[in-house]
Amino acid sequence: MLDSFKMMGTALTCLLGITLFMSSCTKEQAVPITIDxxxxxxxxxxxxxxxxxxxxxxxxxxxxxxxxxxxxxxxxxxxxxxxxxxxxxxxxxxxxxxxxxxxxxxxxxxxxxxNDKIATGFTTAIVKDTFSPMEVAFTNTTTGASSYKWTFENGTPATSNSQNPTNVIFTEPGDHTITLEVSNGKETYQLQKTVTVAPYLAAAFEYQLAFEDDDLQAPLSLTMTNNSVSATSYTWTCIGGNPSVSTATNPKITFATAGTYTLKLEATNGKETKTATKIIIVLSNTNLRTFSNVKLGINTAHSSNATAAFFSTTTRELYNSQEVNNSNGPLIDIAFYGLSAAFSFNKFIAPDQVQTLSFNAIPNATHTQFINSQESCNCSSSLSVAQFDAMTTDAALSNLTISETAGGLQDFDNSIVPRIVLFKTQDGRKGAIKIKSFIANGANSYIVVDIKVMKE
Structure with missing residues (x-):
């Protein structure tokens, strides 16, 4: 019995040891967590x-x-x-x-x-106008930013770190870039805009003569063409002209008498004023207009539109058969008829009579009186080549009595060069034609003439 108890004790002791051993092993195998x-x-x-x-x-x-x-x-x-x-x-x-x-x-x-979303934005406002110096105000509409960096190209000041910068002055004409860089500490955004300064103020002008005043003789009218830059108002001054003072942009100024006149323009934009001047010399009125080296074709040259035979002393234009119409017809006052390249039969003829010499009728034509042959006119009118060449005013013409006669209307040939032909238009202006040469060129033959005629 004693041995049995000893054996049972030994067994219990072993069982307890195994239990303790297994418990110890379990604790050692617990898995740790490495969190990250x-x-x-x-x-x-x-x-x-x-x-x-x-x-x-x-x-x-x-x-x-x-x-x-x-x-x-x-x-x-x-x-x-x-x-x-x-x-x-x-x-x-x-x-x-x-x-x-x-x-x-x-x-x-x-x-x-x-962070909040950054929305970059700003507006510009011109304080007065775009003329130099130009003042610009800025309104910052950016949201979500904590810092601001402004750059003003060619501006004063040139930079700013304020959320709402002071007004900036730009003086140099042209485009200037405004840059706003914003940040929230982690992100940076940029926005650019452009402001434009107008060109520097400049006063400048030209003038145009009225069509009838290209000889610069009194009375004379000028129409001003204002070429000023960056101006808003103007003052014209011309002592002796009419008007003598004007604030129109492009006034018309008339000079009644000969003389030397100063045209003055003051241009302003509210910030500064600039001035421009020109001198114009108005000549005495000779009441004489001169046309040199006018080519007048024979009838075939005119009809084929090669060289015109019709001329207007009013429009100062030649008209061939294709160019004549209802508008210019009444203004044609000289018509030449040449039969052929031989120039054996030539004459100047009234515009309302051209249809009698193979031309088509001129619409609404007027009547001009001609003296083709002074030697045969049996009249008191007479003007020599020397007198024609010496003529600088209408005095020699105004003293002439020009009327049509059968002898004066007769044709002429090319035997006398130069030849002087006298005429008087329907509105009473007297004139003279100097035939300088006869140019034979077949169907395209023509004569070369100088013409002097009273302006009124």
Whole structure:
């Protein structure tokens, strides 16, 4: 019996040892948790909406409880929850609680700062006008930024770090770039705009003569062409002209008598004034207009439109058969008829009579009296070549009595060169034609003449 008890004690002792050994082994095998995770802001963009990519690096956990403060989705039990989205500004905690089956719990937190979205904007306002010096005011409409850097190209001041800078002065004409750079401490954005300063003020003008005043003789009318730059108002001064003072942009000024006149223009834009002047010399009125080297074709040259035979001392234009119409017909006052290149039969004829010599009738034609042959006119009118050449005023013409006679209307040939032909237009203006040469060129033959005629 004693041996049996000893054996049972030994067995109990062994059983107790095994139990203690197994208990010791279980405690040594418990798995620890190494908790870790990282975050990455997508595109490094911390302005809402912000996307935060989460990477779980935890080791030894079996379950995961995520808490995303302020995010669109605030919790997750996934091992890798993916991306958290934030749409509002703030400082938020991302928290992970990791557990395992051994009852071990570990926690880690990361705080992330979410910024408002930066919306960059500003407006410019011209304080008065765009003339130099130009003053510009700025209104900053940017949201979500905490710092500002302004650059004003060629401006005074040239830079500013204020949210709302003071007014800036630009003096140099042309375009100037305004740059606003804003930041929230993590991101930087930039916006540029352009302001334009008008060119420097300049006073300048030209003038145009009326058609009938190209000889610069009194009475003379000028129409001003104002070429000033960056001006808003004008004052014209011309002593002796009519008007002598004008504030029109492009006035018309008339000079009744000969003389030397100063045209003065003052141009202003409210900030400064500039002046321009010109001198014009108005000549005495000779009441004589001269046309040199006018070509008048024979009838075939006129009809084929090669060289015109009709001329207007009013428009100062030649007209061939194709160019004659109802408008210019009444203004034609000289018509030449040459039979052929031989120039054996030539004459000047009244415009209202051209249809009697193979020409088409001139619409609304007027009557001009001609003396083709002074030697045969049996009249008192007489003007020599020397007198024609010496004529600088209408005096010699005004003393002539020009009337049509059968002898004076007769034709002439090319035997006398130069030849003087006298005429008087329907409106009473007297004139003389000097035939200088007969140019034989077949059907396109023509004569070359100088014409002197009273202006009125």
């Amino acid at each position: 995770f990282s975050i990455e802001v997508v595109n490094n963009d911390y302005s809402v909406p912000v996307l935060v990519k989460i990477t779980n690096k935890t080791v030894g956990a079996d379950t995961y409880d995520w808490f995303f403060e302020g995010a669109e989705t605030t919790s997750s039990t996934k091992q890798n929850p993916g991306t958290a989205v934030y749409t509002k500004k703030g400082n938020y905690i991302i928290k992970l609680t990791a557990k395992n089956r051994d009852g071990i719990v570990e926690t880690k937190e990361i705080t992330i700062a979410i």
